[in-house]
Amino acid sequence: MSILVIAEHDNSNLKAGTLNTLAAAQQLSGDVDLFISGNNHDGVINEAKTIDGLNQIISVDSEIYNNFLAEDIANIVASLESEYDYFLAPSSTFGKNFMPRVAAKIDTQMISDIIEILSEDTYKRPIYAGSCIATVKSNDSKKVITVRTTAFDPVQKNNSDVPVKTIDALTELNLSSFVGEELAQSDRPELTSASIVISGGRGMQSGDNFHLLDSIADKLGAAVGASRAAVDAGFVPNDYQVGQTGKIVAPDLYIAVGISGAIQHLAGMKDSKVIVAINKDEDAPIFQVADYGLVADLFNALPEIDSKL
Amino acid sequence: MKILVPIKRVVDYNVKVRPLSDNTDVDLNNVKMAVNPFCEIALEEAVRIKEAGNADEIIAITVGKNESQEQLRTALALGADRAILVESDELLEPLAIAKVLAKISTEESPDIILMGKQAIDGDNNQTGQMLAELLGVSQATNASEVTIEGDVLKVTREIDGGLQTIQITKPAIITTDLRLNEPRYASLPNIMKAKKKELTVKPVTDLGIDVTKRVDVLSVELPPSREAGVMVETVDDLLEKLKNEAKVIS
Ligand SMILES: Cc1cc2nc3c(=O)[nH]c(=O)nc-3n(C[C@H](O)[C@H](O)[C@H](O)COP(=O)(O)OP(=O)(O)OC[C@H]3O[C@@H](n4cnc5c(N)ncnc54)[C@H](O)[C@@H]3O)c2cc1C
Ligand SMILES: Nc1ncnc2c1ncn2[C@@H]1O[C@H](COP(=O)(O)O)[C@@H](O)[C@H]1O
Numbered sequence: 343m344s345i346l347v348i349a350e351h352d353n354s355n356l357k358a359g360t361l362n363t364l365a366a367a368q369q370l371s372g373d374v375d376l377f378i379s380g381n382n383h384d385g386v387i388n389e390a391k392t393i394d395g396l397n398q399i400i401s402v403d404s405e406i407y408n409n410f411l412a413e414d415i416a417n418i419v420a421s422l423e424s425e426y427d428y429f430l431a432p433s434s435t436f437g438k439n440f441m442p443r444v445a446a447k448i449d450t451q452m453i454s455d456i457i458e459i460l461s462e463d464t465y466k467r468p469i470y471a472g473s474c475i476a477t478v479k480s481n482d483s484k485k486v487i488t489v490r491t492t493a494f495d496p497v498q499k500n501n502s503d504v505p506v507k508t509i510d511a512l513t514e515l516n517l518s519s520f521v522g523e524e525l526a527q528s529d530r531p532e533l534t535s536a537s538i539v540i541s542g543g544r545g546m547q548s549g550d551n552f553h554l555l556d557s558i559a560d561k562l563g564a565a566v567g568a569s570r571a572a573v574d575a576g577f578v579p580n581d582y583q584v585g586q587t588g589k590i591v592a593p594d595l596y597i598a599v600g601i602s603g604a605i606q607h608l609a610g611m612k613d614s615k616v617i618v619a620i621n622k623d624e625d626a627p628i629f630q631v632a633d634y635g636l637v638a639d640l641f642n643a644l645p646e647i648d649s650k651l
Numbered sequence: 652m653k654i655l656v657p658i659k660r661v662v663d664y665n666v667k668v669r670p671l672s673d674n675t676d677v678d679l680n681n682v683k684m685a686v687n688p689f690c691e692i693a694l695e696e697a698v699r700i701k702e703a704g705n706a707d708e709i710i711a712i713t714v715g716k717n718e719s720q721e722q723l724r725t726a727l728a729l730g731a732d733r734a735i736l737v738e739s740d741e742l743l744e745p746l747a748i749a750k751v752l753a754k755i756s757t758e759e760s761p762d763i764i765l766m767g768k769q770a771i772d773g774d775n776n777q778t779g780q781m782l783a784e785l786l787g788v789s790q791a792t793n794a795s796e797v798t799i800e801g802d803v804l805k806v807t808r809e810i811d812g813g814l815q816t817i818q819i820t821k822p823a824i825i826t827t828d829l830r831l832n833e834p835r836y837a838s839l840p841n842i843m844k845a846k847k848k849e850l851t852v853k854p855v856t857d858l859g860i861d862v863t864k865r866v867d868v869l870s871v872e873l874p875p876s877r878e879a880g881v882m883v884e885t886v887d888d889l890l891e892k893l894k895n896e897a898k899v900i901s
Binding site: 409411413434435436439440441442443445446449450451452453464468469471473474475476477478480481517518519520521522523526534538562574579580581586589594595606615617629631632636637638643646647651 | 664668677745746747749769775776779781782790791792793795805808811812813815816817819820828829830864866868869870873874880881882883889892897900
């Protein structure tokens, strides 16, 4: 059997989630190829050549794929239908955007967000914001799967010479076009792969107050996240959101500050190894999932933590 | 301009869903049902586009059991002009739903299809993109802003790194993220008026689409539970435990 993993990258570097997706792919039996569509993405290919356990890299380099528009990526991935039995991508906004189109094109019922592979055709996935875990068996001959990256440890990069095959771009579909983007610039680790995450909720009261978290994050080498309420209130940008509809994180340490612990928030962080909750309400549901709970006013607790680190 | 809004009947987002005792499925007995929150946002956006004079008709559609009429009536009360129920006794999978929606879209020829980015039951996040592919049209998922400039739609999308703006041409599919708008509540007079609006019911079997299940649900279980934690009294206690017990900071 042959397996194709679609790489997520920004034309310069691979995104960490690609390595976790490859780890899931390597649990299936068969050769694993990595598909990289992009524009002037030599740096990404050089990085990918070092990945362990890869059969080959399939690369397509064209302006068409510069902004990863769903229609064109789905088109070229689906054109490889006859050569592969499995198509896997990270369950990020990148993967979710085009994989269902691939599935529709090759007439397969896609399986979203798997967290465990039980056999070639049977997987576990969270449903209802992670309140339940379903075990599902796909009866389609081809599988189209997105992978919850926090559930699989990344593959290593000790290789040097994975062969690269270059394929031609397909004709541009011209269905949608890129206008612009505003990407967050940060020196901190990426939220989904950071080993420590500190998140603030509505209790933070303002965007300015997030500097209380920033300063601790800098000392701990942590990423900063937020609840939906904090994002909706405009305290921080949307890419901070952790939860059912935001990012899924599972760091070694997650610190929730001024967050009540709604199920939609828990969906994004309850697989963290150690959870700390700081909340002034001792009945806040977040304490039910916390390993360490501190009932305190965050405006006292955060400066104290900061000064003692 | 015509807007089609596919909506889904799902468990209310406040309900904590549990598995049945035999673990064959989730327990949906006597739980409160509602319109999927992302679909409410899609409908609200459609109503705003119409109120701005950019659309003349909004059609709400759902594929589901007969009781989904309740959610269609809600959609009518919130501003849809008419509604379609494609009735199916079995709950269908996203690909089958997308095929049904594609068939109706071909009959109705909407200019825009506005739908939720995900249904909060299966959290699949598939149907909109599948429908776009089946119809061969453009898509803008996770929309947080939609601007209409004649035949061109500019959509700002929430992506992992921040925001992306793309341009799509009609007909197109837009899926909604949470921050696109804040849906209104239905007023009593509008709830009354909704009772008189047209709601067509078509059996899915009349459409001639193969909706056979492709995926078997073998079991549904609770996630592994976390061990009960401890409450600490002071910041010093907390830092001491994180350093020496959990060993997650140094
Ligand atoms: C379809 C859907 C999807 C959703 N997806 C997400 C998602 O992905 N992520 C997400 O987070 N939410 C999501 N939500 C929203 C979720 O239901 C909650 O509304 C949200 O998580 C609440 O955020 P919060 O805990 O910051 O705010 P609140 O619930 O208002 O809690 C604020 C907390 O701060 C505490 N507090 C206040 N002041 C202080 C102080 N001075 N010191 C200490 N503590 C203080 C309070 O005691 C309270 O517990 C979603 C909702 C829906 C309907
Ligand atoms: N049974 C259905 N009937 C109508 N629309 C649906 C149905 N299921 C899903 N949708 C639409 O597709 C969106 C995404 O659903 P999903 O792919 O299941 O996460 C929903 O927000 C709805 O707009």
